[in-house]
Amino acid sequence: MTKPAIAFLACPDTLPGSPTRRPDAFEHDLLLEAIRTGLGDRADLHAIDWRAPMDQLTQYDLAYLGTPWDYTEAKDEFLERLEALEGAGVVVANPAEVIRWNADKLYLAELAARGAPSIPTLWPQSAGPAEVLAAFDHFGCDRVVLKRRVGAGAIGQDSFTRAAPPPPDWRIDQPAMIQPFLPAIQSEGEHSFIFVSGQFSHGLIKQAAQGDYRIQSLYGGIEVAVDPAPADRQAAEAVMAMLPFEAPPLYARIDMVRLDSGELAVIEAELIEPYLYPLQGAEFGPRMAEGMLARLG
Template identity: 50%
Template structure:
């Protein structure tokens, strides 16, 4: 069987515009290839927008390092629907469409997810910018793109700071200092079962935990209450995704608050979860066999 691992021009090996953190793509392929091969599957990395691709030639496609979709959302979602007409797609395009805009967090809140207080501002103006500090009652706020990832277009700002250019629809949240003191907890699930958990920390003086900004990760054995909180988020979905990453941050009251439920192209940290490749290969084989 042939499996496509969807990448992008900014992560594909040999690309002249390859991102500095695209080594994470290489880590994923290194983890997946032998485990898929052991089960009779060949997994090949291919750009999602490769016009030469014949998607019917693959038995399935996994959305991997498509780390440019947030600037080409419409094209990306339309391409996924095309791929899905020709082969099995993980995760499915309807789920990806929902998850591609962070307003999905509103849906999860209605289903009982414990979130950080959030304002949604579709057209940022100086008046709305100033009002955000008053409404949230905080002196430091994080401004994020509603369609974005990897801290692209993100700002940590204090009351009184001039408003930077924010041409995108934005979400605004209080800055929780635990991102620096403890870090962000990530729980990686395959077919609804925990694969591994890790703690992501920013480099000194920063708050962004991604490797592109000098962040680092360590595997952890999560506390039962923390794991239960992550499982609760996943249980709000109608169907179990092939893969999911639940990113959470501790509130000063000790509870975990959902940052993101990553269902599109999350990096799944195989270096911190040495059995990830095996788990994904088994899950894909089982789904294709039953499907």
């Protein structure tokens, strides 16, 4: 019987040999190797640019959204490509309906309405100095963080204080979000909970480099594997249960940070192309392999 073929969708910023390869693209290599090892000889796994010709992509039985990290600059094109693959009979993981819901961070407001412990947020259509100054008073805080609603990897993200507000010409010219800065990001770090087919796989804490607050490896962040406290794991599992889909996604990364109250609040429910930290989860590769094969029947 012919082995199934699985596409690990990537982009020029992550594919080996690319002249534009990012310095954190080693995460692509680690993720690909973990899944390939988990699959063994049961399926063929190939990394390929998500913009490759459709006649190439439709040769695969399943398309996994591995590291298409440039999709944020072409969200509509990305969604159209995923829907076209599904229309051609390719299993897409996670499915296009999940990606469409997750691509705009306004989904966090929906999770908050469902009862998820959340960070207070303002949702301006664009943001300049006036919106930042108003946010200080709205939240009653001295520091805020601003993000693009469609974005990843802290790209386009800024943080300002009352003492050091944005310059007059600063602006986010697209839908944005503003939140109070949470000190636990620097004192404790950001908790990540990895789920495969709806089941908890492994946990870790991501810590920023000295003097920074961004926890991504691109900015010097490090990761420490942890066995989450029962209450913390339950908080992440509760967020998973709030996702508005009939079946759990193949993969999910629930990112949370501790509030002053001691409970964890959700920062992101990463369902598109998150790095899933295979080095911190010994069983991650086999679990992903089983999940992929199950989706292929």
